[in-house]
Amino acid sequence: MYNPIRIDDIPNEKEGDEMSDSHSPTKNETIKARSDYLRGTIASELAENTASFSDENREILKFHGIYQQDDRDLRPQLKKQGQEPHHQMMIRARIPGGIVTPEAYLVFDELSDRYGQGSLRITTRQTFQWHGVLKGNLKKTIRSINEQLVTTLGGCGDQVRNIILCPAPLNTPFRRELENVLKSLADALSAKTPAYHEIWLDGQRVDVGADEAGAEIYGTSQPVSAGAEVADPVEPLYGQTYLPRKFKVALAIEGDNCVDVYTNDLGLVAHGTKEHLEGFTVLVGGGMGRTASRPDTYPRLATPLGFVTPDQIIPLARAVVSVQRDYGNRSDRKQARLKYLLDNRGLEWFRHEVEQRLGWELLPARPLHWKNTNDHLGWHDQGDGRGWLGIFIPSGRIRDTGSFRMKTALREIVSRYRPGIRLTPEQNLLLTGLDPGVRTEISKVLHQFGVPLAEELPPVQRLAMSCVALPTCGLAVAESERALPGLLEKLQQTLAEVGLADEPLSVRMTGCPNGCARPYVGDIGLVGRSPGRYDIWVGGDSVGTRLASLYETLVPYEELVNVLRPLLVAFQRHRRPGERFGDFCTRVGLQHLREIAKTSETSPAQKGL
Structure with a gap:
């Protein structure tokens, strides 16, 4: 059961050192434990005339929706001149379902010019993020965002992130019920610490005793059942150290998997008619992140757990989150996502833990049928x-x-x-x-x-996705957003040459293996492995229910389309009626695909013509 780390339990260590004991909490866990519910010393550092925050506050800031970054294009020059990196902040809002008022949009647009780099970026989790915000402008930016009834708390960090929902704005009773569920989930699974308002809004510290914490102050719901909540007056769901890692939740509508529901820690697939929401099939354990050098990390699609009615969805979600809170790996962050807990303990164990907290048994999951992944364009x-x-x-x-x-x-x-x-x-x-x-x-x-x-x-452009990568993301090892346009132009030319100009082909590109653009479920996934080199994944299906497979590693950017060309030619010649590229690759198999590539005739593109 929940056993929070206490400050007295933290061994003495030098800042930045790793724990010697493999069962000891990670540095991130110790930072959370002594952060005083995400306060840290952020407020005092904000008042300092400096361009950056300390390493410890940098981690706490993520919970507030802020990443401290620097312009990596300028790093070599600044380092040569003996100067500090050009520090800047990325701010990410939490916008459940991506629903934005026109008034808020215009404010966000203006903020991106006043305090950012002149652009807004839509993430794959239906929210906005701003790049290039300087430390001295953080508070003004976040205040302006909150004036539009939008928060940044929960945009990042080890907590439930922005909850996503099929965006189609259909005016039906079913849809209205679904959006009400979304709002309830966002409230029930959000952090309740007053630190956010203290630091960014009114500046007044609020100390809450055990008798003072409640729904009226923090919007908390009643305890799910004994064991699912923690004895914490500030964070009744998360406790002092929040979750072991980030936690993603998606709401899909059966038939249209536009949210890639299987890639989430918790996926909820809505069933019903236009007039009535019947309930949800519950999926658990999805996630895209992996580390190329560690074979014990991998992408995983979520597994069906059961079925719940609309009135059961909040306790179910809180119970699932609480099991991850109590048993997720806190000594190895690369093994800390829910997918690894499921694979290590087993689905039946997980279901039993959830049902114990609920006090009732889950109904069997309903069979799911998918027609498409509608882009709604x-x-x-x-x-x-x-x-x-x-x-x-x-x-x-x-x-x-x-x-x-x-x-x-x-x-x-x-x-x-x-x-x-x-x-x-x-x-x-x-x-x-x-x-x-x-x-x-x-x-x-x-x-x-x-x-x-x-x-x-053209379809290949319309279906393409990429992560931000360089020059701002600190995890990127290769280009993505800046490299995708040139790649698509060359790929579109090749598709036209081989008779596939109108083929719906999804290309998803990332600057590292973490998979923010969900490359492991596309027709083609291009995953950055080192500067200018990518792994090629093929074989995902068009409805997001099958993982792609690793076809080739460390391919130079300039050769990506050339390496794909023999597969596209074979697909055009030997596909079955209605077969998509990912289905063809899976049916043929990786070994045969590689044989095709070895024996294919040299194409004009490969000759450089």
Whole structure:
């Protein structure tokens, strides 16, 4: 059961040293234990005229939705000159379901110009993040975000991250019930520490005793059952040391796996009719992260656990999180995700633990049937006389570049028509609640600023995703967002040459093996392994229910399309009717694919023509 680390239990160690005992808590655990519920000394360091935070506060800041980074493009030059790195912050909001008001969008747009790098970035978890914010502007930025009733607490850190939901804004009783579940989950699984408001908003410290903590102050729900909550007046779900690692939750609608529900620690698949939400099939243990040098780390798809009715979803979710809190690995962060706990202890053990905390048995999981992974782009009817327009955002980056003025176009449309905004798990954006009469006008605005409609894009571009990677992400070992456009241009040319110009082919690129763009479930996953070199994964399916397989390692960026070309040629010649590229690769098998590559004729592209 829950056994929080106490400050007295922490061995003496030098800052940054690893524990010698393999069962000792990691440095991150000791930092959380002595952080005073995520306060640390952030407030005092904010008042200092410095460009960066201490290492310990840097870890605590993640819980507040802030990553301290630096411009890695400038590192060599600054190091040569004997200067410190160019420190800057990335701020990530928590926006459940990616639902944004037009007023909030316009504020976010303005903040990105005033305090950021002039761009907004949509993440694969349906939220915004800002890059390039200087330390001295942090408090002003976060205050402005909160004025729009949006928080950054829970954007990062060892806690439940932003909960994602199929973005389609259909006006049905089923959809309204589902969005109510989303709001309840976001509240029930969020951190309750007052440190966030103390540091970023009103500056007043609030000390809460055991008799003072309650739902009225912190929005906490009643205990699920004995054992599922902890005896902690500030954090009744998380306790003093929160979770062993990040925890991701997704809500999908059966038939449309646009959220890649199997890649989440907790996946909830909604069943019902247009008029009624019947309940959820519960999936547990998904996750994309891995470390290339450690074979005991791997991507994993979530496993069915059971079925719950809508009124059972909150206690179920809190029970699942509490099992991970109590038994997740706190001595090895690379083994700390829920997927490893499941594989080490077994699904039956996990189900028993969850049911013990609930006080009742789960119903059997329902069989799941998937039709597609709809990107929701283009014009659609909402069912209430209004419609939505899904706009493709390259790599989720909203900015103006040359004649492509996406940021200006969206600002103009949102200012003029005041649509609702939905961010998607594919890094795109939906404009909702639009009168059909403005369709032509909005299309003209987009074209005026060089923004194509979704139907004007080739499928390989429309389905592509990438992580941020260089120059800001501290984990990236290779390019991703900046490298993807050139790769797609070359790949599209190759697809046209082999007769696959209109083939729906999903390419997902990341700058490291952690998998933020979910490369292990795409048709083609390109995973950075070292500067300029990538592993190629192939064989994911079109509905996100099958992992891709590692086809080739350490391929230079310039050779990626050449290495893929023989597979594309074979696919075009030998595919079965309706077969997708990932299905073909899985059916043929890796060994045969490699034989095809070895015996293929040298193509014009391989000759460099």
